Amino acid sequence: MAQKLKVVHYLNQFFGQIGGEDKADTAPLKKDGPIGPGRLFQEIFGQYAEIVCTVICGDNYFSEHIEGAKEELIPLIKSYHPDLVLAGPAFNAGRYGVACGALCQSIVEQLNIPAVTGMFPENPGVALYRKSTYIIETKSSTIGMKQAAEKMVALAKKLTKGGSIGPPEEEGYISRGIRKNYFAENTGAKRAVDMLLQKMEGKSFTTEYPMPVFDCVTPVHPVDNLNQITLALISTGGIVPKGNPDRIESSGASKYRKYDISNIEQLTSEAYEAVHGGYDPSHANADPNRVLPIDVLRELEREGVIGKLYPYFYATVGNGTSVSNARRFAQEIADDLRNDGVDAVIISST
Amino acid sequence: MAKELEKAGILTVHICTIVPISKTFGANRIVPAIAIPHPLGDPAKPEKQEKILRRALVEKALTALKTPIEDQMVF
Numbered sequence: 322m323a324q325k326l327k328v329v330h331y332l333n334q335f336f337g338q339i340g341g342e343d344k345a346d347t348a349p350l351k352k353d354g355p356i357g358p359g360r361l362f363q364e365i366f367g368q369y370a371e372i373v374c375t376v377i378c379g380d381n382y383f384s385e386h387i388e389g390a391k392e393e394l395i396p397l398i399k400s401y402h403p404d405l406v407l408a409g410p411a412f413n414a415g416r417y418g419v420a421c422g423a424l425c426q427s428i429v430e431q432l433n434i435p436a437v438t439g440m441f442p443e444n445p446g447v448a449l450y451r452k453s454t455y456i457i458e459t460k461s462s463t464i465g466m467k468q469a470a471e472k473m474v475a476l477a478k479k480l481t482k483g484g485s486i487g488p489p490e491e492e493g494y495i496s497r498g499i500r501k502n503y504f505a506e507n508t509g510a511k512r513a514v515d516m517l518l519q520k521m522e523g524k525s526f527t528t529e530y531p532m533p534v535f536d537c538v539t540p541v542h543p544v545d546n547l548n549q550i551t552l553a554l555i556s557t558g559g560i561v562p563k564g565n566p567d568r569i570e571s572s573g574a575s576k577y578r579k580y581d582i583s584n585i586e587q588l589t590s591e592a593y594e595a596v597h598g599g600y601d602p603s604h605a606n607a608d609p610n611r612v613l614p615i616d617v618l619r620e621l622e623r624e625g626v627i628g629k630l631y632p633y634f635y636a637t638v639g640n641g642t643s644v645s646n647a648r649r650f651a652q653e654i655a656d657d658l659r660n661d662g663v664d665a666v667i668i669s670s671t
Numbered sequence: 672m673a674k675e676l677e678k679a680g681i682l683t684v685h686i687c688t689i690v691p692i693s694k695t696f697g698a699n700r701i702v703p704a705i706a707i708p709h710p711l712g713d714p715a716k717p718e719k720q721e722k723i724l725r726r727a728l729v730e731k732a733l734t735a736l737k738t739p740i741e742d743q744m745v746f
Contacts, residue, residue, distance in 0.1 A: 345708075380707075381706065384689045384707060385688060416707070419692065445689075448695045449691055449695050536674075537697060538678045538697055539677075540700070540741070540743075540744075541681065542739070543682065544736050547733055558710065600707050600708040602708070610711070610712065611710070611714075611725070612711060612712075614725050614728075616725075617722065621729065626733070650672060651673075654676070658676075658681055659680070664682065665681070665684070666681055666682065667729070667732050668686065668687075669686045669710055670687035670693070671707050
């Protein structure tokens with residue numbers, strides 16, 4: 322039996338069993354052997370590989386200093402001379418996904434060994450890192466842990482054996498936008514006509530040349546005079562009137578609400594709170610202006626720096642919220658703002 | 672959301688901590704914030720200093736609203 326390969330596994334503070342959001346600023350640390358989901362990975366690897374170390378970093382620590390966190394983590398990982406690095410899976414956890422993607426990218430670049438992570442397709446880490454790293458497609462939550470682990474291990478085995486890697490749909494990873502030449506059975510003309518016939522019959526077909534989607538928006542023209550504008554505030558940080566009267570979900574929000582602030586000079590901890598489930602809300606609860614800066618905007622309004630603060634703010638929770646919901650919220654809010662003659666918007670996000 | 676608002680013609684500035692996410696999702700005017708749980712504050716500072724810091728960030732966002740840009744920009 323050949324020697325077992327050495328694997329280092331990256332986890333956030335939650336899966337690494339350090340703690341919840343209150344520990345999200347945990348600096349990188351290492352623990353020997355597999356932890357949490359690592360035990361499942363170890364079981365699936367069997368005799369093929371051994372998770373020699375688990376490195377853990379808090380989600381906020383990583384996301385707030387991506388370059389610094391990588392600089393600390395990479396030597397830590399390197400000291401174990403691993404053959405492979407696994408990260409996550411991060412499912413639909415945004416900060417965790419960014420961390421897993423950023424780390425895997427650097428591992429491949431700097432240590433020249435394979436790295437595999439796993440995420441739900443809407444995780445922001447996918448858009449950022451899918452081209453540079455292997456990301457196994459997972460479900461949105463830990464309900465998909467076992468399936469994700471099996472696929473991640475299968476791909477990791479292939480990568481460490483140096484065999485050729487099949488296309489995304491075969492191996493289960495998210496498309497990296499790489500094309501490979503191969504010998505097709507039929508000529509292009511026949512394949513194109515076959516596709517056309519399928520299309521004409523209303524049947525499904527797979528294009529061989531997916532068009533890239535460019536979805537940049539041309540920046541809107543700036544304002545000339547701030548002292549004449551009506552400015553509105555939106556926050557995805559989950560600031561709502563205390564008691565969350567409209568029950569905006571702390572995760573996977575299905576709605577937004579607008580709240581009257583026409584008589585509010587600043588947000589107080591007695592009247593407002595944060596219901597976002599993706600960060601420790603204690604500082605936001607103590608002073609909600611830290612997320613939604615009404616106090617400062619009232620000052621600027623009094624001083625005539627801005628014309629007027631729109632008498633409502635819009636609230637939702639940006640925590641695992643689907644892209645389609647976020648898009649719908651924004652479209653509805655845009656209609657509302659246009660009808661009310663609002664000139665500009667500040668969005669604050671946590 | 673920032674992208675969709677701009678698509679609808681509403682001038683928008685995004686104050687956020689994880690700038691790469693904002694960029695990927697297509698916000699045009701981006702102002703980096705202080706930290707994830709307190710984007711516009713710093714509980715380690717005395718109250719007065721904290722408010723000065725918050726005001727500076729909001730003023731930066733207002734500057735972004737006045738600035739002509741051709742492409743995404745981090746202020």
